[in-house]
Amino acid sequence: MYQLPQPCCLGQVLFDATGDAVDFRFLAANTAYRQHAGLALVEGHTWHQCLGGPMPAWQQVAAQVARTGEPARWLPAEPAAGPPHEAWQVLPAGAAGSHLVTLLLPAAPTAWLPEDTARLFITTMADTVYRMSPDGRQVLALQGKTFLADTTYPSADWLARYIPPDDQVRVAAAVQAAVATARPFTLEHRVVRVDGSVGWTYSRAVPVLDAAGSLREWFGVATDITARKESAAAQREVLTRYRKLFETMTQGFGIAQLLPATATTPTDVRWLEVNPAFIHLTGLPAAQLSRDVSMRQLGVHMEEEWFIRYQRVVQTRQPERFELFSSRVGEWFEAYAFPLDEAEPLLLGVLFYNSTDRKQAQQQQxxxxxxxxxxxxRRRIAESLYNGLGQLLYATKLQLEQLPPSPPASAPPTCWPRPCGRCVLSPTSLPPPCWPTLAYKWRSIPFASSWLAPPCAGTAT
Known part of the structure; x- marks a missing residue:
């Protein structure tokens, strides 16, 4: 019933002492019915209490269905022509004499279901339907479908049969509190499912009164919420792991909200949530980082390039990795900024760490x-000079080796006791012992041959 998209409710027809239907008590209603009727809470209340007055036509149809167990249709209003307007199907919801009926509004005015199909549909949609004694100590009947084991006879051991030991005290206390006040009972608790495993149910029960207004029994509906509970538990586990990682990671992480530039204010950011490493790396006081104060309002100096990068990530919806220097703390930071949620386009996440050591090592490299x-x-230039000088010295060596050899020192020419004026330009510039040797060497030089006099008489050439 609660999963139906169309309005649906379950209730008990109330009769007076003469057997006339006088009211209708709501036992359960789905969300679509609440929205259709404009009521937030109807369980446990009567038609008069919720809607403010009797409806004889409805009471007559409901009484007929409750007495005969045969489905019928109820038309609250009939237009002059065309299909019925908001025609309800009224279906029996229990055994004859239980006075329980179900109201179902089709998805479209003409979308009627066959009565037997509608009855089967309503029956199968309710996860579990049960009846309990007025004091809540016995389960009179329980139809558990594939969720809980059926009970076809009154049983006082329902607590041990359906409720795990750890939850029995809490469930029993909630049932007795409802019995003491005769008010509707609602509780989420664990149950032992039909296969023996432990699941979760959302149980709702309302008091059923007799014609004299005395509590006759409790009627309840239990919905299997095991999947929702397991999903919630998994989400809590993920959040716990995330929170532990968030608080222990050495990288700084924060969720920021970009404040776009206006005609009077430049681009700014407001940090919504930061981890302890963020505080440690930036040196910003945690108390000053709040949802109502931005970085510029705090007077915190940030290079404009940081704001430019954040704004680009928000505008392009593309993550960006960058490395910038913070003159405020004198450190380098490598950051990774990324958009968070399409529904919140101005939110972005920033993950960063101090990269000063790596940056310095890179600069040293x-x-x-x-x-x-x-x-x-320098080695190349030195090698080139060395090679060039070596070649020059080698060439000089070759030229020197091609010169005629000097006469032996032991046999210098002795034909000239002294040099003549035509042999040397300055006879006083050389000591006398050197003249014969010098004159001998100059003989082989063309330009000096004119300076030498013809051999003196009696001198060997």
Whole structure:
């Protein structure tokens, strides 16, 4: 019933002492019915209490269905022509004499279901239907479908049969509290399912009164919410792990809201949530980071490039990795900014860490590479000079080897006791012992041959 898209409710027809239907008590209603009727809570209340007055036509149809167990249709209003307007199907919901009926409004005015099909549909949609004694100590009947084991006879051991030991005290206390006040009972609790495993149910029960207004029994509906509970538990586990990671990670992480620039204010950011590493790396007081104060309002200096990067991520919806220097703390930071939610386009996440050591190591490597290149250039220049000088010396050596040999020192020419004026330009510039040797060497030089006099008489050439 609660999963039906069309309005649906279950209730008990109330009769007076003469057997006339006088009212209708709501036992359960789905969300679509609440929205259709404009009522937030109807369980446990009567038609008069919820709608403010009797409806004889409805009471007559409901009484007929409750007495005969045969379905019928109720038309609250009939237009002059065309199909019925909001025609309800009234179906029996229990055994003859239980006075329980179900109201179902089709999805469209003409979308009637066959009565037997509608009855089967309503029956199968309710996860579990049960009846309990007025004091809540016995289960009179329980139709558990595939969720809980059926009970076809009054049983006082329902607590041990359906409720796990750890939840029995809490469930029993909630039931007795409802019995003491005769008010509707609602509770989420664990149950032992038909296969023996433990699941979760959302149980709702309302008091059923007799014609004299005395509590006759309790009528309840239990919905299987095991999947929802397991999903919620899984989400809590994920959130717990996320929170632990959020608080222990060494990288700074924060969720920021971009405040776009206006005609009078530049682009700004407001940090909505930050982890402890964020506080440690930035040195910002945690008390100053709140939803109502932005970075510029705090007077915190940030290079404009940070704001430009954040704004680009928000505008392009593309993550971006960058490395910037913060002059405020004198450190380098490598950051990864990414958009968070399409529904909140101005939100972005920022993950960053201090990259100063890596940046300095990188700069040292670059400097070492430059120095190594300079040293290699010096070695190349030195090698080139060495090779060129070696070639020059080798050429000089070859030229020297081609010169005629000097006369032996032991046999210098002795034909000239002294040099004549035509042999040397300055006879006083050389000591006398050197003249014969010098004159002998100059003989082989063309430009000096004119300076030498013809051999003196009696001298060997």
């Amino acid at each position: 670059q400097l070492a590479a430059v120095l190594e290149g300079q040293e290699e250039e």
